[in-house]
Amino acid sequence: MRARDSVIGVVAMTFVFGVAVATSVPAASLATVGDFGSVQFDAEGASAQVFAGSGDGDLPAVARDGYVIHTPTPTPTPKAVSSQGGYGGAQCQAGADASPEATEFSWVYPDGFRMSDGFGPRAEGFHKGVDMLNGPGVPVHAIAAGTVIAASGNGGTGGVYLAIAHKVGGQALCSMYMHFQDGSLMVGVGDAVTAGQVIGLTGRTGNATTEHTHFELYGADGARFDPMPFMTEHAG
Known part of the structure; x- marks a missing residue:
């Protein structure tokens, strides 16, 4: 009887073990x-x-x-830039005459930005450009090939700024960028730039309450116009 009970116990334990393995171990x-x-x-x-x-x-x-x-664009080393040059219509035309025809175009922030104040009337007066919000230190890019005609390392309401002359369709076109970080400008007056080249870093110098780039476009007559339709057409 004891031998029979032992055999039955062993068989039962073997069955229970087999069921456990079959239900818990992946078939693979x-x-x-x-x-x-x-x-x-x-x-x-x-x-x-x-x-x-x-x-x-x-x-x-x-x-x-x-x-x-996306690999971040390497940021060039800033250079010492003094306040010089002019950004009027005559300087725009002279700079365009010295520049190659622009065939490629880039957004100020190729990876995107948030639009703040647009071109036109606002509480503080007529806004001659658009405000593009971005984080502190984000690289700012030239919209096209051209020649730097004005720069300020410590300028008034515009803070640290640059103006670049371009030739588009044989006509003078100038772009202006304001509120760079102090000491972040990569180019100075007379320097040639290419489309998409990093020219400085986003800041809030001058009359600015947050980090952004105030961006303007104008021609040989010096009259500012809404830059967004032009940028949408040429930079996509």
């Missing part, structure tokens, strides 16, 4: 390597990452959404 862990063949991971550039299996096993491919890594 009990398979051999030959059941799945080889496994390969591919990651090419910004394309989707793909898991693929090969061999006798009939496994589906699994794909994940791709992604793009």
Whole structure:
């Protein structure tokens, strides 16, 4: 009787153990390597990452959404820039005459910005440009190839600013950028710039309550106009 009870106990324990294994261990862990063949991971550039299996096993491919890594644009070393040059219509025309024809265009902030005050009347008076908000120290880019015609390292209401003359369709066009960080200008009067070149860093110098770039466009007559339609058409 005792022997029979012992045998029954062993059989019962074996059954319980077998059920536990079958319900808790993944089936794939009990398979051999030959059941799945080889496994390969591919990651090419910004394309989707793909898991693929090969061999006798009939496994589906699994794909994940791709992604793009943006590498920050290296920021050039600032240079000592004194207040010089002029940003009137005559200086705009002279600078445009010395500049190559602009064929490429860039936004002041290629990676985006938040629009604040637009062009036109406001409580403080007529706003001659647009205010583009961004974080402190974010690089500011030249909108097109041209020649720097005015710079200020410590200027009044505009704070630290730059003006650049361009030639677009044979006509003079000047862009002006205000409120850079102190000591962040990368170029000075007479320097040639290219489209998208970093010219300084976002700040709040002068008459500014937060970090942003006040951006203007004007021609040889010196009259400012709304820069947004031009930028949308040329920079996309």
